[in-house]
Amino acid sequence: MTTTTATQLPADWRDFFALTKPRVMSLVVFTGLCGMIAAPGHIHPVLGFTAILCIAMGAGGAAALNQWWEADLDAGMKRTAGRPLPQGRMDRTSARDFGVGLSAASVLLMGLAIGWLAGVILAVSIFYYSVVYTIWLKPRTPQNIVIGGGAGAFPPLIGWVAVTGDITLMPVLLFAIIFFWTPPHFWALALFVKSDYAKVGIPMMPVVAGEASTRKQILAYSVLLLPLSASPWFIGGTGAVYGIAALALSALFLALSVPVAFRRKAGDEDSMKPEKRLFAYSVFYLFALFAALVADRLLSVQGII
The missing domain is CATH 1.10.357.140 (UbiA prenyltransferase)
Structure with missing residues (x-):
């Protein structure tokens, strides 16, 4: 080096x-x-x-x-x-x-x-x-x-x-949520900085598989994220506060991924508003999702829910 x-x-x-x-x-x-x-x-x-x-x-x-x-x-x-x-x-x-x-x-x-x-x-x-x-x-x-x-x-x-x-199902699900959140989060960024990765030879998905394939995969992971994010509620690990927040936040994540997935003509890096919007929201999404998890836990401890 x-x-x-x-x-x-x-x-x-x-x-x-x-x-x-x-x-x-x-x-x-x-x-x-x-x-x-x-x-x-x-x-x-x-x-x-x-x-x-x-x-x-x-x-x-x-x-x-x-x-x-x-x-x-x-x-x-x-x-x-x-x-x-x-x-x-x-x-x-x-x-x-x-x-x-x-x-x-x-x-x-x-x-x-x-x-x-x-x-x-x-x-x-x-x-x-x-x-x-x-x-x-x-x-x-x-x-x-x-x-x-x-x-x-x-x-x-x-x-x-x-x-x-110890390790139980609940923390494994939290691990899985971030695991499946990462590809659509990072690929949204990669779409509007694709030329950077191409210039240095890093085989990011938009560079190797093309934008169309990357966009469809963003949508696929966003679809998977919807039920996965609510799975802690489904197994009884959280209450309705987290469950409803997870469904609402993930539904919006999916909605923002749709215009990214079905964009007919790719623009240059300065005009990719849907991709930049999804990337920005994806950061907020994870903060909000885990904040809802904490709120649900604290309300449960206080006996409010």
Whole structure:
């Protein structure tokens, strides 16, 4: 690997923070926290904070390793060219060591403070994203984001296990919801940044299979997401507050995917309003869905529902 710029600028704390992909981390932390709150049982607030800190550290470490490995690819894409490594604000060895250190510390702390089941799942999630997805899947197959979606689906499972110490059907369903949400979420983005991926040779679905196929698959996953999102209610794991919210949010997700799927003529990246609308809503969707899960749990505990 070589550095991506000729001049190496000094890195500061903001560059290391940027390596953790803070916007992505916020969603990871939120879903992990929601999984913890929704779980039956109780965890001491200090231990709960520690578990969420470990999830954040693990996600940040994996993101840093992702950027260390993909620094040259990031330099070639408009969307990622401003990151610390492509800009030459940090050397790659520092990014790698930061990622490894943060990842290892998160797993060790999770195992010692919370439990080794949670620690092992966290370790698997880090390995899944930084190695299975980043190194193996992403450069080799258009199914990269489908299989790799598991990396971002672990946090609510980890949060649940931190409280209960075991794995049941409910956290598995929460994992599955994020797993099946990831392809339509990410492919909506890939449609309007397709040229970036094509330029650096990443075989994202729109580049390899074409836009028409990608759009139909977005619709297919959106259809699957509707009953899947409500499945925690169907099995009795939540109440009607979550169930009704899940059905309403997923119905709107499906409705927004229809104009994306059946768009007759693809526009350029600046005119893809349906795709950008779906991508923006998909982020809101996951926040709102897991917020409904927490609201349902809190109302149930209070005896309101």
